[in-house]
Amino acid sequence: AQKVTQAQTEISVVEKEDVTLDCVYETRDTTYYLFWYKQPPSGELVFLIRRNSFDEQNEISGRYSWNFQKSTSSFNFTITASQVVDSAVYFCALSEALLVTSGSARQLTFGSGTQLTVLP
Amino acid sequence: SAVISQKPSRDICQRGTSLTIQCQVDSQVTMMFWYRQQPGQSLTLIATANQGSEATYESGFVIDKFPISRPNLTFSTLTVSNMSPEDSSIYLCSVEAPAGGYNEQFFGPGTRLTVL
Numbered sequence: 001a002q003k004v005t006q007a008q009t010e011i012s013v014v015e016k017e018d019v020t021l022d023c024v025y026e027t028r029d030t031t032y033y034l035f036w037y038k039q040p041p042s043g044e045l046v047f048l049i050r051r052n053s054f055d056e057q058n059e060i061s062g063r064y065s066w067n068f069q070k071s072t073s074s075f076n077f078t079i080t081a082s083q084v085v086d087s088a089v090y091f092c093a094l095s096e097a098l099l100v101t102s103g104s105a106r107q108l109t110f111g112s113g114t115q116l117t118v119l120p
Numbered sequence: 121s122a123v124i125s126q127k128p129s130r131d132i133c134q135r136g137t138s139l140t141i142q143c144q145v146d147s148q149v150t151m152m153f154w155y156r157q158q159p160g161q162s163l164t165l166i167a168t169a170n171q172g173s174e175a176t177y178e179s180g181f182v183i184d185k186f187p188i189s190r191p192n193l194t195f196s197t198l199t200v201s202n203m204s205p206e207d208s209s210i211y212l213c214s215v216e217a218p219a220g221g222y223n224e225q226f227f228g229p230g231t232r233l234t235v236l
Contacts, residue, residue: 035225043210045163045227091162095225107153108214108225110162 002027004094004111012117013082021077021114023092029053034068034075035093035108045091051075082118089113122147122217124228132234133203140199141231143213148193153214154186157230163212169196203235 003026013019025034036048049059051068059066063080079086093108123146133139143152154166166186167175175188189197200207213228 037227043232044229045212047224047226050224107165107168108163110164112162 002029002032002094002096002109004092004109006090006092006111006114008114009112010115010117012119014119015084016081018078018080019082019116019118021079021090021092021116023075023077023111025073025075025092025094027094027096029096031096033095035095036066036075036077037091037093038088039091039113040088048077079116082116084118084120087116087118089115121219121224122149122215122226124213124215124226126211126213126228126231128231129229130232130234132236134236135204137203138199138201139203139233140197141211141213141233143196143198143228145194145215145217147217149215149217150193151216152190152196153216153225154188154196154198155212155214155227157210157212159208166198166211200233203233205235208233208235 005024006022008022011019032053034051038046038048049066056068056070065078067076075092091113092111095108125144127142131139150170152169155163156166157163165178166181167177167188169175169188169190171190171193177183185201187199196213198211210230210232212230214225216223216225
């Protein structure tokens, strides 16, 4: 069975601080995908990133960066120089890959989410 | 990419009634998923709906309570039957669609359901 754990329920930081959201996952699959989604107060889910289990390169996109460590089954997300608009619930998710060559994924298993509040 | 719309966006319903939620996608997709997000909780998969076959339900969800239709490759409905206050949640439709060389999962804006 797949499981995603986000141990941090709530985090508060002051604007411009860096913050890291932790994600630990469990799966018996050798091929899988990991995701991060953002859910602002408006409720919609915003896709942030997807990684496959064969690609352990860390990724940076603007103020966002992701650290994938297969050895510790972790996929942590860091926001640098946080802003008030970053305030949201962030979900980490895991999906078994049907076929990595096809890029198809199955349904997502979500973590419980981390509520990030960035104070001005 | 895929743009997903859901109707209604929100509703307040009486106990014992049923509500059908519609999900429309702007492109043809094979797999559609229905998720539930109870207040303050994470998302839980209800069922997977592929066109031309019966929906596959996750443990804890049954067809009598959450019947799903998938009449074509761009549309699906989820009905929440015989509602109780415990069904108050956000219901989200999700699809898998090509984006930048991969297949990504896109989510609709959700339907906020309150059952009195």
